Amino acid sequence: MIDKKFKIANKIFKSRLIVGTGKYKSFKECANAIKISGADIVTVAVRRVNISNKNKARLMDYIDPKKITYLPNTAGCFNAEDAIRTLRLAREIGGWKLVKLEVLGDKKNLFPEMIETLRSTELLTKEGFKVMVYCNDDPLMAKRLENAGAVAIMPLAAPIGSGLGIQNKINIKIIRKQTNLPLIIDAGIGQASDASIAMELGCDGVLINTAIAKARNPIQMAEAMRLAVISGRKSFLSGRITPNLFGTASTSNKGII
Amino acid sequence: MNIKNKIKITVNGKQMQVIPKYSVKSLILKLKMPLNKIAIELNKKIIDKKSISKIQLKKGDKIEIVHFIGGG
Numbered sequence: 001m002i003d004k005k006f007k008i009a010n011k012i013f014k015s016r017l018i019v020g021t022g023k024y025k026s027f028k029e030c031a032n033a034i035k036i037s038g039a040d041i042v043t044v045a046v047r048r049v050n051i052s053n054k055n056k057a058r059l060m061d062y063i064d065p066k067k068i069t070y071l072p073n074t075a076g077c078f079n080a081e082d083a084i085r086t087l088r089l090a091r092e093i094g095g096w097k098l099v100k101l102e103v104l105g106d107k108k109n110l111f112p113e114m115i116e117t118l119r120s121t122e123l124l125t126k127e128g129f130k131v132m133v134y135c136n137d138d139p140l141m142a143k144r145l146e147n148a149g150a151v152a153i154m155p156l157a158a159p160i161g162s163g164l165g166i167q168n169k170i171n172i173k174i175i176r177k178q179t180n181l182p183l184i185i186d187a188g189i190g191q192a193s194d195a196s197i198a199m200e201l202g203c204d205g206v207l208i209n210t211a212i213a214k215a216r217n218p219i220q221m222a223e224a225m226r227l228a229v230i231s232g233r234k235s236f237l238s239g240r241i242t243p244n245l246f247g248t249a250s251t252s253n254k255g256i257i
Numbered sequence: 258m259n260i261k262n263k264i265k266i267t268v269n270g271k272q273m274q275v276i277p278k279y280s281v282k283s284l285i286l287k288l289k290m291p292l293n294k295i296a297i298e299l300n301k302k303i304i305d306k307k308s309i310s311k312i313q314l315k316k317g318d319k320i321e322i323v324h325f326i327g328g329g
Binding site: 046050075187 | 272289297298306322
């Protein structure tokens with residue numbers, strides 16, 4: 001079965017795995033992990049330049065934004081105004097319009113503040129941004145984001161960085177059924193099988209940072225995630241068998257001795 | 258230039274002193290920031306990187322210079 005293209009805001013991407021660039025031991029390790037992961041989109045954050053140390057290495061020196069699509073995020077923003085300010089700055093650095101909106105409302109669990117997220121989506125869309133939205137796994141809110149102009153719905157699997165895996169498969173399935181927008185699991189993936197499950201639920205992609213960056217071997221985990229996403233996607237497209245509560249022999253009884 | 262004539266500005270939360278009519282471009286050059294990898298805000302308004310030579314700093318100006326770092 002030929003897969004449909006992975007398209008976000010009319011741009012086609014090769015890999016269905018999006019990788020975050022935070023928490024690595026070094027930029028070099030981060031760049032290597034991205035290469036092995038096969039990702040062609042990476043998330044990045046906007047922060048103050050260190051003016052006391054002018055020679056400090058920069059992310060852009062290691063990951064070429066001409067080769068990899070930068071997806072600026074709004075990490076650390078707790079209201080629409082901060083998120084918009086951050087993304088305007090990101091756009092100014094290099095003209096990025098495809099952005100990841102993440103407005104948090106809870107410093108402990110890092111859950112999204114959905115009222116501010118919805119408001120930000122509306123405002124950013126009006127400003128010409130193409131907004132990929134980190135959100136909770138609520139189908140009603142996902143619909144409202146879609147109506148507000150989101151270009152991708154990105155529900156959490158579990159709290160950011162928790163590695164707990166997909167906690168509410170039913171809601172993810174319901175969101176999948178109701179939207180034709182790219183549906184990308186963002187946050188909470190812990191291991192490769194979680195990424196496969198996300199894809200088997202019919203998601204279009206997975207966004208992973210901590211599970212790769214903080215693995216004992218991030219480079220090998222990056223490869224595992226690449227394979228898991230491909231594997232899960234193929235499994236989804238192939239159509240699983242109907243689960244039964246009884247056994248059916250794989251071997252025919254015909255000719256039994 | 259006498260130090261008394263210098264004006265105080267804030268860059269990324271840190272106080273700096275510059276001579277009057279110092280341009281944003283001079284500041285960026287002094288800090289050795291690569292223009293194609295940063296964005297600049299002056300008093301919470303983004304400034305066009307093409308016009309930084311024309312923008313002169315005034316007493317109390319607050320400047321933010323940002324770039325991309327690793328994030329999820």
